[in-house]
Amino acid sequence: MTSKFQIIGAAALAAAVAFGARGAEGSPSVAAAYYQRELKDKPQGVYEWPEKGLLFVQVHVPYLTDGSENLDANTLLAEHRELYAWLAGRAGERKVDPELPPGLALVRRLVRANYPTWEYTADWEYKLDGQAFSREEEGKRVACVVCDRNAVEATMPKAFLDPAPDATWLAGARELVGECYAGRVNVPFMEQIGLFDCAELRGKGDAPASGPVTESPAYREYLQVVKETADYLAANDGLPRDLRAAQDALEHVPARPDVAYTVPPEIFVTNVTVNVSTNRAVAPNAVTNVAVVPFAGIASVMPAGGTVIERSVRSDESIVTTVETCLVVRTRKVLVQRIARDYRASARFERQFLSGGREPNAPAARTERGKAAERAFFGACAQEERDRLVLEALRENPGDKVLWNLYGRLLQSKKDWLGARICFRNALRLDHEYQFALTNLALTYQAMGRRELAVAAAAVAYGLATDGWCLSQAEGVLRAK
Numbered sequence: 001m002t003s004k005f006q007i008i009g010a011a012a013l014a015a016a017v018a019f020g021a022r023g024a025e026g027s028p029s030v031a032a033a034y035y036q037r038e039l040k041d042k043p044q045g046v047y048e049w050p051e052k053g054l055l056f057v058q059v060h061v062p063y064l065t066d067g068s069e070n071l072d073a074n075t076l077l078a079e080h081r082e083l084y085a086w087l088a089g090r091a092g093e094r095k096v097d098p099e100l101p102p103g104l105a106l107v108r109r110l111v112r113a114n115y116p117t118w119e120y121t122a123d124w125e126y127k128l129d130g131q132a133f134s135r136e137e138e139g140k141r142v143a144c145v146v147c148d149r150n151a152v153e154a155t156m157p158k159a160f161l162d163p164a165p166d167a168t169w170l171a172g173a174r175e176l177v178g179e180c181y182a183g184r185v186n187v188p189f190m191e192q193i194g195l196f197d198c199a200e201l202r203g204k205g206d207a208p209a210s211g212p213v214t215e216s217p218a219y220r221e222y223l224q225v226v227k228e229t230a231d232y233l234a235a236n237d238g239l240p241r242d243l244r245a246a247q248d249a250l251e252h253v254p255a256r257p258d259v260a261y262t263v264p265p266e267i268f269v270t271n272v273t274v275n276v277s278t279n280r281a282v283a284p285n286a287v288t289n290v291a292v293v294p295f296a297g298i299a300s301v302m303p304a305g306g307t308v309i310e311r312s313v314r315s316d317e318s319i320v321t322t323v324e325t326c327l328v329v330r331t332r333k334v335l336v337q338r339i340a341r342d343y344r345a346s347a348r349f350e351r352q353f354l355s356g357g358r359e360p361n362a363p364a365a366r367t368e369r370g371k372a373a374e375r376a377f378f379g380a381c382a383q384e385e386r387d388r389l390v391l392e393a394l395r396e397n398p399g400d401k402v403l404w405n406l407y408g409r410l411l412q413s414k415k416d417w418l419g420a421r422i423c424f425r426n427a428l429r430l431d432h433e434y435q436f437a438l439t440n441l442a443l444t445y446q447a448m449g450r451r452e453l454a455v456a457a458a459a460v461a462y463g464l465a466t467d468g469w470c471l472s473q474a475e476g477v478l479r480a481k
Contacts, residue, residue: 030052034049034052035056040135042058043060045082048149054147055148055152057079057082057083057144057145059143063139063141075141076128079128083128084117084120087124087152087153088119090153090156091120091160095160095161095163096163101481102452102455102480103455103458103477103480104170106194106478110172111176114180122159123157124157126155130145130148131145166479170478173459174462177462181433181460183433185202185203185432187199187202194456195460196219196222196456197222197425198432201425201432202428202429218456225445229418229422230356232418232419239411246350247351247354353422357429361426362430363401363431366400367397369392369396370397372389373389373406374403374406377389377390383410387410390407391407394407399430401426401437404423405427408420408424408437412447417448420440420444421445424438435461435470438461438464439457439458441461442457442461442473443477446480457477458475458478459478461473461474
């Protein structure tokens with residue numbers, strides 16, 4: 001693009017107005033006076049003066065840190081972009097859009113609202129050589145160039161009026177979701193696109209009660225699904241009944257008393273030898289000096305009732321002393337306590353499911369049982385075995401988003417759509433960017449006949465997806481009639 005314009009400083013502009021500066025045709029500069037009076041303090045944008053058929057393209061250009069030599073070029077570029085966007089808007093007023101499936105129509109609407117020039121990629125050249133004004137403010141330049149409206153419209157490329165292909169809108173969806181959703185919790189965007197599940201789970205906890213979003217078809221569908229889910233969870237049959245019974249059994253087991261040894265028993269064995277001597281003469285074969293030595297204060301097992309007996313016997317020539325050695329067995333006393341142990345198990349999985357995904361939860365590292373259940377899910381085992389393995393692993397680790405997604409798919413296969421929705425909501429509570437849960441949520445809503453919610457989830461899933469299956473399934477929902 002080749003373009004140029006002349007910059008007039010603020011002082012020169014004021015002088016031109018004050019002294020009646022004239023344009024090229026010798027008449028007073030009416031455009032300068034109109035700009036000074038009506039537009040100079042306006043935000044950046046393109047302003048029309050219909051009576052004169054003029055356009056005023058005003059931009060605010062910040063100073064660069066690398067010097068002012070690029071300021072003119074950046075001012076030109078900013079003015080060109082503003083005028084290009086204005087021209088695209090005029091083309092949009094004249095363009096006849098083809099009818100698209102609801103999902104692609106939603107994507108087109110969102111992309112246009114956020115990226116007004118996204119569909120316009122044709123080269124465009126226009127010389128910005130009209131009258132121009134500028135002034136320097138703190139940290140920026142405010143510049144404006146005046147253009148003839150008819151002359152600008154005459155330069156509109158023919159391609160501006162051609163319908164954009166579907167690929168343009170799909171690419172725009174990926175750009176938009178990547179900017180507004182990935183890597184952060186953007187509740188207003190979730191509500192704008194119609195992904196109310198994530199707006200509720202990752203936002204303030206409740207769907208919006210007022211505002212323009214509550215008038216959208218997607219929000220009306222969401223309220224209907226919320227009611228259906230509440231009725232489903234309160235039903236006296238099916239999966240919710242079984243999970244309520246399991247929760248009750250797990251959380252209401254009475255405490256059971258157990259016997260615990262606080263001091264382990266110990267046994268000591270000792271030999272006690274008692275020696276007694278005497279010089280008194282005794283009658284032959286008489287027994288004297290019988291001494292009874294008790295072992296008080298301990299539990300003992302001893303001969304003769306727990307005592308040591310010493311006997312002396314006199315012979316003809318000497319005194320014979322008889323010595324007895326006793327084996328003493330001492331047993332330490334054992335203390336016994338009765339302790340009431342709590343045998344109740346965690347019913348966290350049941351609480352998560354029966355809350356519809358509203359129960360607080362946090363991601364947890366995957367376990368070996370969870371990984372084995374995933375392998376079994378994609379293996380050749382029977383349906384009942386897959387159900388059992390996934391459910392057991394999920395009860396062990398309700399913080400595993402992969403298991404929630406797999407259990408939701410098992411419920412999908414049984415056409416339990418509300419139960420499947422609850423599982424995908426639990427997965428998205430753990431990770432709102434989880435592409436498999438988003439894709440499966442879109443498929444579930446589609447099966448339920450909730451088209452607005454289905455295309456909202458599919459648009460976000462398509463924007464985030466890196467897996468081929470997720471891309472194809474999400475695109476299929478967006479293209480569905």
